[in-house]
Amino acid sequence: MDxxxxxxxxxxxxxxxxxxxxxxxxxxxxxxxxxxxxxxxVTAVDAKPKTTTTGLRRLxxxxxxxxxxxxxxxxxxxxxxxxxxxxxxxxxxxxxxxxVRDDAVALxxxxxxxxxxxxxxxxxxxxxxxxxxxWQWTGP
Amino acid sequence: MDxxxxxxxxxxxxxxxxxxxxxxxxxxxxxxxxxxxxxxxVTAVDAKPKTTTTGLRRLxxxxxxxxxxxxxxxxxxxxxxxxxxxxxxxxxxxxxxxxVRDDAVALxxxxxxxxxxxxxxxxxxxxxxxxxxxWQWTGP
Numbered sequence: 001m002d003x004x005x006x007x008x009x010x011x012x013x014x015x016x017x018x019x020x021x022x023x024x025x026x027x028x029x030x031x032x033x034x035x036x037x038x039x040x041x042v043t044a045v046d047a048k049p050k051t052t053t054t055g056l057r058r059l060x061x062x063x064x065x066x067x068x069x070x071x072x073x074x075x076x077x078x079x080x081x082x083x084x085x086x087x088x089x090x091x092x093x094x095x096x097x098x099x100v101r102d103d104a105v106a107l108x109x110x111x112x113x114x115x116x117x118x119x120x121x122x123x124x125x126x127x128x129x130x131x132x133x134x135w136q137w138t139g140p
Numbered sequence: 141m142d143x144x145x146x147x148x149x150x151x152x153x154x155x156x157x158x159x160x161x162x163x164x165x166x167x168x169x170x171x172x173x174x175x176x177x178x179x180x181x182v183t184a185v186d187a188k189p190k191t192t193t194t195g196l197r198r199l200x201x202x203x204x205x206x207x208x209x210x211x212x213x214x215x216x217x218x219x220x221x222x223x224x225x226x227x228x229x230x231x232x233x234x235x236x237x238x239x240v241r242d243d244a245v246a247l248x249x250x251x252x253x254x255x256x257x258x259x260x261x262x263x264x265x266x267x268x269x270x271x272x273x274x275w276q277w278t279g280p
Contacts, residue, residue, distance in 0.1 A: 015215040017157040017169055025165030026207035029157055031215060031225050067166035075155040075171060080254050085171050114220050 001134030006086045009134075011036045013072040014112075018043060018125075020061035020068050020092070028061055033115075034070065035107035041070050041088060041127040042104035044120030059094050059123060068092035068127050084136035090129040100126060141274030146226045149274075151176045153212040154252075158183060158265075160201035160208050160232070168201055173255075174210065175247035181210050181228060181267040182244035184260030199234050199263060208232035208267050224276035230269040240266060 034043040073085035213225035
């Protein structure tokens, strides 16, 4: 999949799946709202009700192991020729406060109406994209 | 989310996101078709056209680091109160041949019409579920 199409699809996606790993290398995956900004992905631990464990796990993982991977994909049960996915791999950082965090929240608020009503109150995860990978059905 | 509902949702899901990690603990995530069988998830590297890298990465990861995590979720851009996810964490194994592999392929063929036309030809990943986690919107 060409670079422009990967970028368009990630930019347009409303939800992705963020994979992180803990210090022992055990993977973890959670759905996230996110925004693409150049070669950066930002996502926040937002105010959607969640368990403490859920909210903190991804932050603890990123602090222990900065490699992270975000997947965006389309599934169509009736027609597998329409399937595609794009994955960005990068280096993640937890940003608790300051302009990088505030800019990330501004991007999220601009993208999601729900965030305008209630902006993410806490830390953001900032992922510097190192690699784009994409796949789509291209025939047997 | 109660155990029965988590099981129902994972059993009914047509696609999930499988997170693995490599020997260095770097996460990887890919959409997968899968089947739930008791406390086991099975998925195959199927015949959908893919790069060699894509097909082999998850297998190499599982061989290096048996921890794996499968996410199933529902996203609704208009109504975040409908969001839910279920994640199963477990111990994965690559099974190249034999009755475990053949039983897994039979489950996948039973679940997906596309696999009836072209059964997955290769290895399967067998995940023994160690932990179920679920979340759904429960109000602010």
